[in-house]
Amino acid sequence: MTALPDLKVELAGLTLKNPVMTASGTFGYGEEFADYVNLAELGAIVVKGLSLNSKLGNPPPRIVETASGMLNTIGLQNIGVHVFVQEKLPRLRRFGVPIIANVYGETIEEYRAVSEILTNCRGCAALEINISCPNVKKGGISFGLEGESAAEVTAEVKKVTDLPVIVKLSPQARSITEVAKSVEAAGADAISLINTIPGMAVDIHTRKSRLSQVTGGLSGPAIKPIALKMVWDVIKTVSIPVIGVGGIMTAQDALEYLIVGARAIQVGTANFIDPRATVKIIEGISLYLRQKGARSVRDIIGTFEES
Amino acid sequence: MFEAEVKTNFEKVSGYGVISLLLPSIFPVPRPGQFIMVRLYDGTDPLLRRPFSICNFHQTKENSQIDILYRVVGRGTEMMRSLRRGDKVSISRPSGTAFNIPMHVKRICLVAGGVGIAPLVYLARFFHRHHRKGEIFTYVGMKTEKEEKGLCVSELMDISHRFVVATEDGSTGYVGLVTEAFRQDINEIINEETAVYACGPREMIRALASFLIDGRVFCQVSMEERMACGMGACLGCVVALKGREGNVYYGRVCTDGPVFNLRHVIWEERK
Numbered sequence: 064m065t066a067l068p069d070l071k072v073e074l075a076g077l078t079l080k081n082p083v084m085t086a087s088g089t090f091g092y093g094e095e096f097a098d099y100v101n102l103a104e105l106g107a108i109v110v111k112g113l114s115l116n117s118k119l120g121n122p123p124p125r126i127v128e129t130a131s132g133m134l135n136t137i138g139l140q141n142i143g144v145h146v147f148v149q150e151k152l153p154r155l156r157r158f159g160v161p162i163i164a165n166v167y168g169e170t171i172e173e174y175r176a177v178s179e180i181l182t183n184c185r186g187c188a189a190l191e192i193n194i195s196c197p198n199v200k201k202g203g204i205s206f207g208l209e210g211e212s213a214a215e216v217t218a219e220v221k222k223v224t225d226l227p228v229i230v231k232l233s234p235q236a237r238s239i240t241e242v243a244k245s246v247e248a249a250g251a252d253a254i255s256l257i258n259t260i261p262g263m264a265v266d267i268h269t270r271k272s273r274l275s276q277v278t279g280g281l282s283g284p285a286i287k288p289i290a291l292k293m294v295w296d297v298i299k300t301v302s303i304p305v306i307g308v309g310g311i312m313t314a315q316d317a318l319e320y321l322i323v324g325a326r327a328i329q330v331g332t333a334n335f336i337d338p339r340a341t342v343k344i345i346e347g348i349s350l351y352l353r354q355k356g357a358r359s360v361r362d363i364i365g366t367f368e369e370s
Numbered sequence: 371m372f373e374a375e376v377k378t379n380f381e382k383v384s385g386y387g388v389i390s391l392l393l394p395s396i397f398p399v400p401r402p403g404q405f406i407m408v409r410l411y412d413g414t415d416p417l418l419r420r421p422f423s424i425c426n427f428h429q430t431k432e433n434s435q436i437d438i439l440y441r442v443v444g445r446g447t448e449m450m451r452s453l454r455r456g457d458k459v460s461i462s463r464p465s466g467t468a469f470n471i472p473m474h475v476k477r478i479c480l481v482a483g484g485v486g487i488a489p490l491v492y493l494a495r496f497f498h499r500h501h502r503k504g505e506i507f508t509y510v511g512m513k514t515e516k517e518e519k520g521l522c523v524s525e526l527m528d529i530s531h532r533f534v535v536a537t538e539d540g541s542t543g544y545v546g547l548v549t550e551a552f553r554q555d556i557n558e559i560i561n562e563e564t565a566v567y568a569c570g571p572r573e574m575i576r577a578l579a580s581f582l583i584d585g586r587v588f589c590q591v592s593m594e595e596r597m598a599c600g601m602g603a604c605l606g607c608v609v610a611l612k613g614r615e616g617n618v619y620y621g622r623v624c625t626d627g628p629v630f631n632l633r634h635v636i637w638e639e640r641k
Contacts, residue, residue, distance in 0.1 A: 091603035099371075111605075120620055122638060126596050126606035131414040133598060137605045140620060284414045312414065335599035336409065336418060337371070 068352035069359040074304050074326050075227035075252035077161060077188055079106040082321060082360060083345050086308050086331030087112055087165035087191060088137065092151040099338035102158035104345065106327060112167040112193050115176050117143035121198060127264050127273040132285030133332060134262050136198045136276040139167055144177045152186045161188035169202035171219050182224040190226050192216060195233030195258035197280045207233040210245030217249035229306065232256040239293050240300040247301045255306035255329065256297060257290045283332040284310045291319055298324035314347020324365035372397055376457040377435065385442045386520025387451055391461065393434045400424045401468030402493035403592055403629040407600035409460040410449045420446040421597045423489040424464065439488040439522055465600055467629045469493050469567055469590055476563040477505040481552050481578060483570020484512055487521050489592050490569055498529045505531045507559055511548025511570065515541035549577040560587055576637050589632040595623045610636040
C-alpha cells in the first residue's frame with residue numbers, strides 16, 4: 064500500500080494540513096457545520112466578516128438563485144468583533160483548526176481597531192482583510208477599487224498586527240493586478256480572490272429587483288471561469304501566495320485553481336448545498352494525486368502549461 | 371444528509387402535488403413546524419436545496435416516510451413534479467423551530483393560506499393524537515374552489531370541529547380572505563385556552579397581526595423566505611424581529627424560525 068499523498072501547504076508562515084479553506088460568509092462561525100464535518104480536517108476556517116460593532120445587515124429578500132449561481136445582499140450582518148472574541152472564538156478553537164478572521168471596516172480606523180482586537184486575543188491564525196464586499200454602503204469595496212486605497216488599508220492593518228495578513232480582492236477593481244501589486248508592496252502576506260461579482264435579477268411581474276438592495280453579489284459555479292482567470296492573472300503578477308476563490312464545487316474545480324498556481328483555495332457556495340463539500344474536495348484532491356503518482360500537492364501547484 | 375426514495379408522487383389537481391419519500395428508520399422524528407431541505411438534482415442548475423414543510427410523517431420498523439405538499443411555482447418544484455417512484459433525492463434532517471402547544475391549551479385554531487396548510491396538517495394530527503378532547507378550528511384560504519382538492523384538506527376536515535374554506539373568487543365557502551373569515555369568528559372561539567397557528571403568504575400573516583392584538587392571544591406563525599443553506603450559515607433567509615430590549619434584529623427563518631411568536635415579528639415595508 065502506498066502512503067497517502069502529503070496535502071500540506073505553507074502559506075504566509077502558516078502550515079495548513081491541506082489547501083482547502085472555507086470562504087468567509089459561507090460557513091457561519093464554524094460551529095454550524097460541526098455536526099457534518101470534522102472541522103480539524105480542514106486547512107482553515109475563514110469566519111463571517113467582523114466589524115467593530117454588530118451590524119444589522121440588509122433587509123430581506125437577501126438572496127435569489129440564478130442560473131448555476133446565487134445573488135446575495137446580506138450586507139455583512141455580524142455579531143461584532145467583541146462578541147466573536149468572547150463567545151464564538153473560544154468554542155471554535157476547541158476544534159483544533161486554524162481560524163482566519165475576516166475583517167471589515169467602514170473606515171481605515173475601524174479596520175485597524177478590529178485587527179488589533181483579533182490580534183490581541185491570540186486565537187486567530189491570520190487575518191483576511193475584506194476590501195471587496197459589494198453589499199455595504201460604506202467601506203468594503205470602496206477600498207478595493209484602486210491600488211492606493213487598498214495599499215493604505217493593508218499598511219495600516221500591518222502596523223497593528225503580527226499575524227499574517229491576507230487581503231481579499233474584488234473583481235470590481237479597475238485593475239485587479241494593479242491592486243494585487245499595491246497590497247503586496249504594502250506588506251500583505253497573501254492575497255485571496257475573488258469576492259462576489261455584482262449582478263441583478265428582475266421579477267418580471269412586479270418589475271422590481273428580486274433583492275432588497277437592487278443589486279447583489281453573484282457566487283457559485285457561474286463565476287468560476289472568470290474567477291480562475293483573475294486568479295491566474297494575479298499569480299503571474301505577484302510573488303506572495305494567492306488563495307483561489309470562486310465557484311469551487313468539486314475537487315476538479317479546486318485542482319484547476321491549484322494547477323494555475325493557487326497555494327490554497329476557499330470553498331463558498333458549495334457549503335450551502337452540501338455541508339460536507341470541503342471534506343469531499345479534500346478527498347478528491349488526494350485521490351487525484353494518487354492517480355497521478357504525485358507524493359505531494361505541492362507537486363501539482365503551479366504546474367499549468369500555457370502551451 | 372439522508373438519501374430518500376420516492377414512494378409516490380401524485381398531482382392532485384393541476385399544479386398541486388403530494389410526494390411521499392421513504393427514509394431510513396434512523397431519520398429523526400420531525401416536530402410539527404419543522405422543515406427539510408431537499409436536493410432534487412446533482413447538477414448546478416437548479417443549484418440550491420429547496421425548503422419544504424413537513425405535512426406528514428409515519429414510522430414503521432423498516433423505514434420512515436415523509437409527505438410533502440407542494441405547489442409548482444418554479445424550476446425546483448417543476449423538477450419535483452417530474453419525480454417518479456424509485457427516484458432518489460437528498461434531504462436534510464428536520465430543521466428549525468417547532469410549534470409549541472402550551473400545557474393549558476385545549477383548542478387550536480389553524481389559519482392557512484394555500485400550501486401554507488402543509489405544516490398545520492402535521493400539527494393538527496399531532497394535537498389530535500395527544501389531546502383527544504382538544505378541539506381544532508380550521509380556516510383555509512385559497513383563490514378558487516379547484517385548489518381544495520390539491521391542498522389535501524380531507525383528513526384535516528375529519529378531525530376539525532369547525533372547518534371553513536374561504537375563496538377569493540367566492541366559488542365555494544366564505545367569500546373573501548381567510549383572515550376575514552377567521553376574524554368574524556374570533557370573539558366566539560378564542561378564550562384563555564385557545565392558541566392560534568398560521569402559515570401562508572406574508573400578507574396573510576400580516577393581516578392576522580393587525581387584529582390579533584399583542585400578547586392577548588397565543589399565536590405562532592410559520593414564516594417563509596428564500597433560503598440558501600437552511601442551517602443558519604448564510605444569513606439569507608431573515609425576517610425582522612423585535613429584540614428583548616425593544617431593538618430590531620434580523621432572525622434566520624431556518625434556525626431561529628420558521629416558527630415565530632406573531633408578536634415578535636416586525637412588519638417593515640418591503641420594496
